[in-house]
Amino acid sequence: MSEGLLITGDQNPLHLPAKKSTDDTLWRSLDVGADADYFLFEVSSESEAYRVIGLVRQKLLPAIYLKPLILINSGGDLSKSLQDQVDFVISSQQLEQQLPAKLLDEVESINRRIDALQEQRLKADTNMALRVVRYLYSRDREVEPVASIQNRGGYTFTGIESLFDGHDQSIWQTLDFLNSQHLVQTRFVTRTHQCASCGCAFLNFKETCPQCESEELDADDLIHHFRCGYTAELSDFRQEERLVCPKCDQTLRHIGVDYDKPSMMYHCRSCDHRFQEPEIATTCFDCHRTAPPENQIHRNIEAYKLSMLGVNAALYGLDSLFASILERRLQLLPLDVFERFIAVEKARIGRYKVSHSSLLLIDIKGLEQIYLTLGERTSEVYEELANLFYAMLRSSDLISSRNESLFLMLLTETSPDDAKIVEGRLSSGVGELLKASLGASPDIISQIVNVDTALDLTAYLESFLSEHHAE
Amino acid sequence: MLNDTWDFITGLSAAQLVSYFWPFFLFDLTRYVVFDVLILTLYLPRRKRNKQRRAEARRLLFHEKPLVSVIVPGKNEGKHIPSLAESLTRQTYKKLEIVIVDDGSDDDTEIICRKLHKDGKIDQYVRNEVRGGKASAANTALYYSTGKYVIHLDADSELRYDSIETILLPFYMDANIAAVGGDIRVANLNQTMATRTQAIEYFKGISTGRTVSSMLGILRIIAGAYGAFRRDTLDRLGGWDVGPGLDGDITMKIRKLGLKVVHEPHAVCYTNVPTSFRKLARQRFRWDRSMVRFRARKHVDVLMPTSNFRLSNFIATVENLFYNLFLNFKWWFYVAQVIFFYGALLQHIIVVNYVLYTLANLAEFLVAMVLLRKTLRKQDLLLILYLPLMPLYTGLYLRIVRTYAYIMEFIHKASYADRWNPWKVSRVVKKDRL
Numbered sequence: 001m002s003e004g005l006l007i008t009g010d011q012n013p014l015h016l017p018a019k020k021s022t023d024d025t026l027w028r029s030l031d032v033g034a035d036a037d038y039f040l041f042e043v044s045s046e047s048e049a050y051r052v053i054g055l056v057r058q059k060l061l062p063a064i065y066l067k068p069l070i071l072i073n074s075g076g077d078l079s080k081s082l083q084d085q086v087d088f089v090i091s092s093q094q095l096e097q098q099l100p101a102k103l104l105d106e107v108e109s110i111n112r113r114i115d116a117l118q119e120q121r122l123k124a125d126t127n128m129a130l131r132v133v134r135y136l137y138s139r140d141r142e143v144e145p146v147a148s149i150q151n152r153g154g155y156t157f158t159g160i161e162s163l164f165d166g167h168d169q170s171i172w173q174t175l176d177f178l179n180s181q182h183l184v185q186t187r188f189v190t191r192t193h194q195c196a197s198c199g200c201a202f203l204n205f206k207e208t209c210p211q212c213e214s215e216e217l218d219a220d221d222l223i224h225h226f227r228c229g230y231t232a233e234l235s236d237f238r239q240e241e242r243l244v245c246p247k248c249d250q251t252l253r254h255i256g257v258d259y260d261k262p263s264m265m266y267h268c269r270s271c272d273h274r275f276q277e278p279e280i281a282t283t284c285f286d287c288h289r290t291a292p293p294e295n296q297i298h299r300n301i302e303a304y305k306l307s308m309l310g311v312n313a314a315l316y317g318l319d320s321l322f323a324s325i326l327e328r329r330l331q332l333l334p335l336d337v338f339e340r341f342i343a344v345e346k347a348r349i350g351r352y353k354v355s356h357s358s359l360l361l362i363d364i365k366g367l368e369q370i371y372l373t374l375g376e377r378t379s380e381v382y383e384e385l386a387n388l389f390y391a392m393l394r395s396s397d398l399i400s401s402r403n404e405s406l407f408l409m410l411l412t413e414t415s416p417d418d419a420k421i422v423e424g425r426l427s428s429g430v431g432e433l434l435k436a437s438l439g440a441s442p443d444i445i446s447q448i449v450n451v452d453t454a455l456d457l458t459a460y461l462e463s464f465l466s467e468h469h470a471e
Numbered sequence: 472m473l474n475d476t477w478d479f480i481t482g483l484s485a486a487q488l489v490s491y492f493w494p495f496f497l498f499d500l501t502r503y504v505v506f507d508v509l510i511l512t513l514y515l516p517r518r519k520r521n522k523q524r525r526a527e528a529r530r531l532l533f534h535e536k537p538l539v540s541v542i543v544p545g546k547n548e549g550k551h552i553p554s555l556a557e558s559l560t561r562q563t564y565k566k567l568e569i570v571i572v573d574d575g576s577d578d579d580t581e582i583i584c585r586k587l588h589k590d591g592k593i594d595q596y597v598r599n600e601v602r603g604g605k606a607s608a609a610n611t612a613l614y615y616s617t618g619k620y621v622i623h624l625d626a627d628s629e630l631r632y633d634s635i636e637t638i639l640l641p642f643y644m645d646a647n648i649a650a651v652g653g654d655i656r657v658a659n660l661n662q663t664m665a666t667r668t669q670a671i672e673y674f675k676g677i678s679t680g681r682t683v684s685s686m687l688g689i690l691r692i693i694a695g696a697y698g699a700f701r702r703d704t705l706d707r708l709g710g711w712d713v714g715p716g717l718d719g720d721i722t723m724k725i726r727k728l729g730l731k732v733v734h735e736p737h738a739v740c741y742t743n744v745p746t747s748f749r750k751l752a753r754q755r756f757r758w759d760r761s762m763v764r765f766r767a768r769k770h771v772d773v774l775m776p777t778s779n780f781r782l783s784n785f786i787a788t789v790e791n792l793f794y795n796l797f798l799n800f801k802w803w804f805y806v807a808q809v810i811f812f813y814g815a816l817l818q819h820i821i822v823v824n825y826v827l828y829t830l831a832n833l834a835e836f837l838v839a840m841v842l843l844r845k846t847l848r849k850q851d852l853l854l855i856l857y858l859p860l861m862p863l864y865t866g867l868y869l870r871i872v873r874t875y876a877y878i879m880e881f882i883h884k885a886s887y888a889d890r891w892n893p894w895k896v897s898r899v900v901k902k903d904r905l
């Protein structure tokens with residue numbers, strides 16, 4: 001048998017070449033497996049296993065990189081990290097017989113989720129964030145941090161590690177991005193200190209002298225002998241194996257009964273300073289920079305799980321769900337196209353000087369958060385919102401969006417006064433709809449601008465955003 | 472009525488005078504006269520003669536410039552420390568080391584002192600998480616101080632600008648002197664009637680009384696609030712023993728080593744005293760009990776003719792026991808005597824006693840003023856107006872508190888469970904019958 005074995009689900013085995021390098025044959029052969037239920041593979045070493053997993057998980061088609069992976073263990077213990085990176089591990093004996101029903105059920109449920117991506121499963125995903133979102137969606141599980149000395153951040157996420165091609169910082173960056181977009185929910189696990197200059201989590205914590213910063217310190221307990229009141233450092237009491245009071249010559253017997261240790265004292269060997277509260281210094285094992293702990297990065301280490309917004313992103317892409325619904329219903333224009341239409345309209349109005357057009361801006365604050373409140377009902381509400389927009393606009397009007405909550409509408413042949421009526425109806429309609437769904441009135445800001453030659457859309461949008469999104 | 476009293480006085484024979492007023496004539500008058508005469512005829516002329524020697528001592532002190540450790544043990548005293556550290560920088564003697572020991576404070580003391588330590592305003596700060604009591608805190612301070620002389624100071628006291636220089640001079644006048652007591656004055660004297668009477672009492676008891684005891688070589692206490700010690704002596708003794716009354720105790724132990732203990736009336740330390748008679752009673756109750764314990768019980772050996780017998784120690788103890796214990800009970804005997812035998816003359820006897828004691832207080836106060844003249848403030852002199860209160864204060868109020876304390880101490884050994892020591896310490900000490 002060759003070193004690597006890759007079998008598609010329909011018992012149509014594909015052999016992986018034993019060579020470490022990946023060649024065209026292999027890449028093509030994997031694409032052939034797009035319709036397979038799972039990939040089954042056997043390797044002779046863990047490093048070979050990681051290579052195979054990487055080959056699969058770094059492919060571009062969701063139908064390939066999301067494929068359930070089953071590792072055949074031909075004997076020996078597998079590392080926790082490897083087990084975490086494949087979906088299932090089975091023994092070679094199990095392979096001889098039928099695969100367990102439970103395993104097949106789980107494979108099926110993963111595949112059902114992959115199928116939900118519909119035609120997108122056969123389109124290349126290049127966006128790392130989207131790949132992670134889709135992977136988490138297909139596995140329907142939380143990805144947990146795992147302490148690791150291989151990873152300079154001190155933790156890695158073995159569950160999604162194979163999606164990345166080795167730059168471990170990019171895992172953190174991607175997860176941070178997903179978190180900032182509310183695509184994931186976090187669960188606090190622990191906390192680390194990381195080097196402020198290089199991000200390394202391997203820091204040497206040490207006590208230092210507050211006067212000269214030396215690390216060469218002695219620490220001694222203070223001893224208080226109750227019966228005579230004598231108080232001195234432990235070393236003054238030590239006589240061979242016993243503790244004897246230098247003042248009254250009695251042997252100390254039981255702590256708490258005839259003596260106690262009221263405090264502790266540090267002594268600096270290099271400057272002779274005595275103190276009770278040493279400074280703490282941290283030195284990075286990697287870049288060797290030393291700083292007090294408060295100047296290092298304190299980072300919460302968290303587990304991640306897709307939020308409802310994340311589920312939406314997995315299904316419809318990273319653009320907002322509302323935008324995608326509007327796009328379908330109203331032909332939402334990309335902003336740059338919309339800008340070109342505005343330019344044409346400005347020129348037309350300037351030339352004939354007979355007609356008016358208005359630009360209506362409507363900003364529905366916190367629209368992207370609705371997902372967190374409504375969950376799966378969100379798309380229904382979005383459909384209704386889209387209907388509302390649809391009812392207000394005529395076929396000659398154009399709509400675009402600047403971000404997930406700010407929408408721009410070009411109302412042609414509409415005076416500012418008429419536009420005011422549209423504005424009023426639209427914002428009260430949106431307000432009522434959202435209030436009925438959320439139980440609270442949303443914050444809606446709208447503005448009307450007369451479209452004339454003086455209008456500079458880009459500058460206008462910037463000033464609108466900086467005014468209403470002071471962040 | 473006053474006419475009757477006048478007739479009563481003029482009609483008295485010498486024998487009657489003594490039998491009606493024997494406590495005053497036999498004890499108090501002698502004491503006052505002896506004290507005042509000694510101050511005026513011996514101490515003041517001697518101090519004048521020693522002017523040259525003091526100047527020489529001062530020259531030696533500033534030539535040698537030894538490090539002097541000011542140790543301040545205490546619990547929850549943090550609020551006083553910043554101003555104390557600040558005031559010490561204004562001393563004429565500058566080579567000081569300030570060591571603060573925090574005996575398990577549960578207020579802001581730690582925050583305040585850590586900051587002062589970091590800023591270099593105090594030289595050492597030691598915090599004991601677990602309270603160990605006064606002796607342990609003082610011993611911790613001693614352990615972490617390095618000065619040739621150690622000054623034990625209460626956190627809420629304030630020193631006159633030249634006080635440290637003055638308290639150190641006796642060490643340079645006589646090599647046998649191992650401890651010098653400072654003169655405690657009342658800082659808050661104008662606050663209440665209680666603080667005024669205490670201020671007068673301090674002038675008599677501490678300033679005059681200790682100066683005389685010191686001159687006679689029978690000084691038995693160096694106040695914990697302000698006392699200077701030679702480090703070598705403290706080290707020999709292993710520091711302070713478990714209190715209460717640890718100030719008197721350490722003084723006694725130094726005397727037993729054959730070293731001298733003196734009082735320096737011009738080394739002034741102002742301290743705040745209890746502001747009500749109620750609080751004052753609690754304070755005195757504590758002091759009086761510890762007096763009995765350390766004089767009559769722990770140091771009873773100075774009365775025995777053993778190898779380290781010294782006449783001055785013997786006298787110091789006998790004098791103390793006599794005046795405090797015997798005179799106290801004699802006073803009750805006198806009260807009983809007057810009521811049962813001279814009941815008809817009661818009011819006359821009270822009025823006469825009152826006048827006699829007021830005059831005696833006046834004489835004593837004036838002598839104190841002469842003794843301390845250089846270091847007095849204007850408000851100190853105005854206390855003369857309150858002298859008529861003193862017979863009531865010393866004759867009645869203090870006697871009642873003291874009697875109660877003595878009885879309690881003898882009967883219950885109550886001071887072992889003193890609240891100034893944690894229970895763990897009191898328990899061990901009580902078991903060992905120290």
Ligand SMILES: [Zn+2]
Binds near residue numbers: 227230249250
């Ligand atoms: Zn001991």
Ligand SMILES: [Zn+2]
Binds near residue numbers: 210268
């Ligand atoms: Zn140092």
Ligand SMILES: [Zn+2]
Binds near residue numbers: 195198199200285287
């Ligand atoms: Zn570093």
